[in-house]
Amino acid sequence: MEILKLKGKSALITGGNSGIGFGIAKAVGLAGASVLIIGRNEEKNKRAINELTKLNIYCSAEKFDLSKYRKVPSFFEKIQKKYGIFDILINCAGTTIRKRADLMTIDEWLSVIDTNLTSTFVITTKWASSLIKKNKPGVCLIILSLMSEVARPTTSAYGASKSALRQLVKSFAVDWAKFNIRVNGISPGYIKTELTEPLYTNKQFAEWVVSRTPLGRWGCPDDIGPVAVFLCSNDAGFITGHTIFVDGGFLASL
Ligand code: GCO
Numbered sequence: 001m002e003i004l005k006l007k008g009k010s011a012l013i014t015g016g017n018s019g020i021g022f023g024i025a026k027a028v029g030l031a032g033a034s035v036l037i038i039g040r041n042e043e044k045n046k047r048a049i050n051e052l053t054k055l056n057i058y059c060s061a062e063k064f065d066l067s068k069y070r071k072v073p074s075f076f077e078k079i080q081k082k083y084g085i086f087d088i089l090i091n092c093a094g095t096t097i098r099k100r101a102d103l104m105t106i107d108e109w110l111s112v113i114d115t116n117l118t119s120t121f122v123i124t125t126k127w128a129s130s131l132i133k134k135n136k137p138g139v140c141l142i143i144l145s146l147m148s149e150v151a152r153p154t155t156s157a158y159g160a161s162k163s164a165l166r167q168l169v170k171s172f173a174v175d176w177a178k179f180n181i182r183v184n185g186i187s188p189g190y191i192k193t194e195l196t197e198p199l200y201t202n203k204q205f206a207e208w209v210v211s212r213t214p215l216g217r218w219g220c221p222d223d224i225g226p227v228a229v230f231l232c233s234n235d236a237g238f239i240t241g242h243t244i245f246v247d248g249g250f251l252a253s254l
């Protein structure tokens with residue numbers, strides 16, 4: 001087994017400036033890959049690049065708002081021209097609006113679906129099409145959620161997007177296996193990030209997560225990074241179309 005499992009590889013990470021995306025950027029970078037982060041907040045991009053640079057990770061960031069899926073193709077072409085073809089694509093950008101289903105407006109529904117599902121479809125197909133044209137292999141990860149499998153109140157649009165993405169992992173994997181492009185999913189359990197801040201700062205909810213999770217704690221972004229490195233590396237060379245739940249046993253228990 002190699003120590004620097006991703007040495008010489010280039011990785012594009014959407015939503016890589018914070019939360020799980022940043023944890024993955026760090027892990028993938030420490031495993032030897034160069035990292036390009038895509039994030040819509042310039043300040044957060046800068047902060048992430050500072051942190052990664054301190055760890056001697058070769059990295060840069062580009063500002064882009066992934067809710068604008070129609071603008072993804074031209075943006076992607078621009079960055080590919082600038083940075084070259086990416087060996088690894090990690091789709092981490094995601095959002096949620098927590099509301100009971102009947103209280104969601106159509107625009108709220110669409111904003112979650114556009115960012116989480118449609119943008120991921122557009123950027124991943126653009127990326128794969130470049131690899132296929134150049135006859136290059138590649139690895140893609142899509143970050144899912146417990147909500148790709150189960151639901152809790154107020155998660156309709158988010159859950160619909162994540163379960164659709166889980167199916168997309170399989171569709172992409174079988175479409176592109178013959179081109180040596182692997183596609184897998186990671187479904188995190190409850191992880192402390194900006195997205196879950198309203199949840200873990202709620203004492204009752206935070207305690208419910210701990211009691212409901214067999215390993216008895218909230219997860220952190222560093223729980224996810226090493227799994228991403230494994231799935232992107234040649235150690236996982238025969239794994240495609242699969243989703244790993246990194247959830248402390250949540251889904252296994254009633
Ligand atoms: C919620 C959301 C997410 C979860 C996560 C669990 O419970 O409101 O679904 O914020 O934290 O996706 O895997």
